[in-house]
Amino acid sequence: MTLPLTEELIEKAESFPDIQAGIARLADVLQAPSYGVSSTKDTAAAPPESDTAVQRPPWAVSVLVLGLSHPPERPELDWWEAGNTAGNRRLKEISEELTRWMKSRFASRALPLPYHVERGGVFLKDAAVISGLGVIGENNLLVNPVWGPRIRLRAVLVEGDLEPTGPLNGFSPCASCEKPCHGACPRIAFGEGVYARKRCGVQMNADVKAARQNIESGRSSDVPISYCRECELACPVGL
Ligand code: B12
Known part of the structure; x- marks a missing residue:
């Protein structure tokens, strides 16, 4: 081998x-x-x-x-x-x-x-x-x-023990950023300055419910769950 x-x-x-x-x-x-x-x-x-x-x-x-x-x-x-x-x-x-x-x-x-x-x-x-x-x-x-x-x-x-490729050095995009991700969260999951999983989870549950309601109301027979991505889409890095 x-x-x-x-x-x-x-x-x-x-x-x-x-x-x-x-x-x-x-x-x-x-x-x-x-x-x-x-x-x-x-x-x-x-x-x-x-x-x-x-x-x-x-x-x-x-x-x-x-x-x-x-x-x-x-x-x-x-x-x-x-x-x-x-x-x-x-x-x-x-x-x-x-x-x-x-x-x-x-x-x-x-x-x-x-x-x-x-x-x-x-x-x-x-x-x-x-x-x-x-x-x-x-x-x-x-x-x-x-x-x-x-x-x-x-x-x-x-x-096998392959040569690792990381970590990255010298990349700290959030250091000089005004953090639009924090303000974008519909559930204020960054209200305390750091990510609060429980608050984020409330939105994730609401996203599941929204998909189910569409099915139950007969609007569609197969509605995918579209989870919130607001904190992701608000990030300016890579745009
Ligand atoms: C469970 C889960 C969820 C749960 C709980 C999330 C949580 N963070 O606790 C819920 C359903 C709420 C959720 C939400 C989301 N999720 Co999710 N989730 C997962 C899953 C399955 C496990 C994550 C987990 O439990 N992490 C453990 C918790 C305790 O840690 P944590 O909060 O993530 O924080 C840790 C890291 O930040 C790390 N860390 C911090 N600093 C440093 C520094 C170094 C050097 C290192 C090594 C690590 C490190 O340490 C922290 C813990 O101390 C992963 C897939 C996977 N197998 O990893 C996807 C994953 C993390 N989710 C993902 C995404 C995209 C989302 C959402 C945007 C929803 C969506 N549209 O899919 C939101 C964003 C939430 C957010 N801002 O963090 C992506 C993330 C992609 C990315 N670019 O990072 C993943 C990787 C799945 C994927 N499809 O690729 N998620």
């Missing part, structure tokens, strides 16, 4: 349209700040999910982090319907294709991870920061130098 080289793997991943990629060590990701915060149990409005749970295999040492551009003019990439979003489906397809490529090119193993941490996924923003895809902004989202926070994430476990 030959281990894939970071450069070749990143080049292959970024050959897919609208994709940026990075590599992190799994051990570093599992020590990231989100793992120190109690649990995901109080997650409001956990979106429906159709992914199969996975166990982390012992050979997994590195994490390939994929970021898909999610521009404002393509809101449908984020709509939850039939257990997933178009953006997630696209990221899944690319993860699976890269997994097959690593097997045929290097005879090495890879495992696409599900979206949810409870199903064996990783905290994707932390993984993305560690792999150099961006920094955590004032809106509590990953802010990428090219696409701002308008990026959707996914991870693939990879066999």
